[in-house]
Amino acid sequence: METELNSCLREAVDASLSDAIGGGIRDVYGEDCATEDQLVTPWSRNVACGMELLRDPQYNKGLAFTDKERQNHYLLGLLPPAHLTQDLQVHKVMENIRSYADPLQKYIAIMGLQERNERLFYKVLIDNVEELLPVVYTPTVGEACQKYGAIFQRPHGLYISLKERGKILDCLKNWPEKFVQVIVVTDGERILGLGDLGCQGMGIPVGKLALYTALGGIRASACLPITIDVGTNNETLLNDPFYIGLRQRRATGKEYNDLLHEFMCAVKQAYGEKILIQFEDFANHNAFTLLAKYQKTHLVFNDDIQGTAVVALGGLLAALKVTGGTLADQKFLFLGAGEAGTGIGEMIALEISEQTGIPVEEAREKIWLVDSKGLVVKSRWESLQHFKQNFAHEHEQCKDLLSAVQALKPTILIGTSGQGKTFTKEVIETFTSYNEKPVIFALSNPTSQSECTAEEAYTWSKGQAIFASGSPFDPVTYEGKTFIPGQGNNAYIFPGIGHGVLISGSIRMHNDMLLAAARALAAQVEQEHLHQGLIYPPFKHIRKISANIAVAVAEKAYELGLATKLPKPSNLLKYAESCMYSPNYRNYR
Template identity: 55%
Template sequence: MFIKPQSGINRCYQYFLSRRSITMAHEKIKTTTTSDKMTTSRYPTGYDLLLDPRANKGTAFSIDERQLCRIHGLLPPTVSTPRLQVERFMENLRNMPDDLSRYISLNALQDLNEKLFYRVAMEHTQEVMPLVYTPTVGLACQKYGLIFSKPKGLFISILDKGHVYDVLRNWPIDDVRAVVVTDGERILGLGDLGCNGMGIPVGKLSLYTALAGVRPQYCLPITLDVGTNNEHFLNDKYYLGLRNKRVTGKEYDDFVDEFMQAIVKRFGQQCLIQFEDFANHNAFRFLKKYRDLYCTFNDDIQGTASVAVAGILSSTRITGAKLADSRFVFYGAGEASIGISDLLVVAMEREGLSAEQARKNIFLVDSKGLIVKNRPAGGLSEEKLRYAHEHEPITNLIDIIRTIKPAYLIGAAGQGPAFTREILELMASINKHPVIFALSNPTSKAECTAREAYETTKGQCVFASGSPFPNVEYNGKTYVPGQGNNSYIFPGIGLAIVTCNIRHIPDELFYLAAKTLSEQVGDEDLKVGLVYPPLEKIRDVSRKIAVSLAEYAYEKNLAALYPRPNNLEEFIQSQQYAVEYEDIVPPRWDWSNKTLAKL
């Protein structure tokens, strides 16, 4: 029977013949002759296609594709649309018993069908982001030894010292442009989780793609395992990391040095290295040590600073007061608080203050109380000393607020509820619109809830938090608490870096990102208390941040991509990851040249 040349069956037959010819030519069909029979291994099938998360479409493969790729019969006969796939997944997700189960389900989808995973994340950002990252990722890290199923990054242990580059060579993709690395010593507000901290870089890089469109193949999560001081995990039979106390000192520093050098050797000088959840004593010195040598930043210091300052800039449109005329009290004096303070100084310099004058408006509170010069309890680190005032020591937070009378109360201590009813009432008595930021993660570590803040201040406050809180109905008005999550900042910064090859990341870029983010907050957002744009707009917001940073980078000769694109926004948008499935164009056998050609 003659088969029409344009029919799907004929294309399938041509594809079959071409695969058979190529396979035979490369001797991939092994034959064994015995006395009475010949046995031949099976032809290559398309089953591997369904196991490749970047190529798999699941039930969305068309009938032609199923025949041409030899997966016909491996799937149910109905062809689904991508929209129906999303609806089916979300229906299952919502019926699961708890958020950890939902986290596991989303990870399984990412392992199975990458484009569908990101389509789900992009179309249901508000619902999915708290499951992919904070607050659920904190619980996932604590349970990591139980739920680990498939590698999504690299584990490099102190036992690999001297061979870090060899471990990096095991990663199958050469074009890596963004690395997120942790050593697990200070995961969120949960402390030392050791190897279990891998959930953080995996989650961060998922947001790079979902929220900014950085292509997932460019991203590599890494955990540096140097041990843990957490006795619970050292005695946990399911713990997957090294069972020894943390390595410190010169051996640790040499290991991190080797890692940084190996990244550049393997992936190039423009590869972004984002530090996550290192302990304070290491985070500040690594930032100072590496920032002028590598394309690197610390998200806990600089990313948190940028998103917080964006919220502060937005809040001035509600309070009507300039930053230079306001006082700030930070509950906590670690990476986040000092990072925010340093970037606030940059913002106040834009309003005409000197750095020294700006620091006089900022007051830090640590576990020993208000940070002052000549503190009786002992010395201060270099970072804290910048904000030490000539003031009598005060240990109680409410007494500090009574004395300082701040317009802004910002929590980043990770110690849980600290902004009591009495403190919130005091802030409302001092200010018409007190600004209350409870930034500690996860939710259990927040300094107060959105409801507590709005109800205690009688709806007067401007509120934002690190973890999401539901809307609050109070006195006939709906308040929408803003989530001051770093995910508003680092994906856009990453997008700018990987598309324009930005070599170094000065503080000015983080101020510019904060300013750009605050400009995306509309008047309607402010009316309901939002100091950040709705999460549904975050992909567009990330692109605008990337464009602003790219323009600055080209002005300051920080970008290595040449020639400069004529239209940076169009160029960056063209580089963003798309979740639409690609049509599979099968090869055909060109009989004249005996080669494969595209149809």
């Protein structure tokens, strides 16, 4: 490579000198000859300096470069003479972002910063997490995925399509960072509550990993977003000239399974046994299968099944501090029987079993599901998908949610349907009539798909509801009292779980580790939060929350014998905090 390069440069210089002697400088690279083919080998220096340094987001500091750094790194004349501290840069960025009225424009602005100045991006995100979380995550990321083709500028992460069959390991080797610890992967078939967005689902892994770094403290260079592109069944995208993915119907069956298996094997071959692979927004029929298939051979985690379940369980454990009673005393009714609903149900059953000692099968009898065909009951067993069958109990059929509420009189109502406005006034009023403190979780994302709004929950329950949603809602004032809606956001959970797995060197994800994470989340909800209507701790403390969750997960990994980082640190919390990424600028020699 180097010999070839030197030869090319030598020829170019010789040609230039020859033309110069002849009376003019010829365009050696043929840039003025539109029809001339150019075969140029791309290469770069190992140490970034000059304009190359300013264009490297990992090391660029913008106007924060000192005079000495500008001198030593060939930046003289490339920057205006002023110096701006990182804090002042944060202030400037936030002023610009706040000037946009459209959330999508805010998303484009903040994600554009990630492409220019990585440390500043994370500093802005950490310092303004409550304001920016709805921008980089739900609900705005949903709109960004829908319009990803139109706003696409630079690639983030790896795109592995059917064209790369047999070459997936080569794709992974092309990623510039060799020490990868966390992968978030999607096939784009079920993005939030928006359906099949194909290759444009990449916005989800990118956003999730930004939160892994900002909230969980995992180094950005150790995070890899990946989209598996097997086509899309979305006709709008297939006919969109700006669509960035394969223009074909989705692959299924053996073709799909073989591609995913090659991917899973290649990841372990490239990054080892302790690489955390998070499945994200796979459709139900693939999500459960992939998790079951690989959880015994890989370190895998499905955020839609397990992450949603853990954050919901954490919220429920906190809500019981208000309602009283135990988890086993409750009767749960879900609207939605997909991966989120059944995942939460399984996690609740596991926790009840842990608390009471009863078998998980018996604990499941406290959990009821309503799907598009009505109440999930034994008489429907043969037609049910396998993940619903555990929750099919003996009962007469109820055709809709309202009749199920009337028949079962549940104490907790949870929405995971992806269908907006399904917790109607009549449903909430009926549910409230059976409960002094009705617990209502409307968890579907984005906001437009939420089963009800915070205002509807508080108003229709006459201010009695203990409410949480998947996407954020503004505070609600009802009869002079202001309620702050809780947000059952997975961002409370997956960054802390990931950090705990990494600091312990765990080689597998165990259900007991997930239960430990839920308890750690609930333990951080204090009485003052409950008085405000909150059943989740304030997000402004998310780095501390994540550290405590990481400790609980790591402790359980050591207890189960799954940890490989030995000896175990004497103070896990101190160790977890010391391992968290800091976005503050570094000084360059």
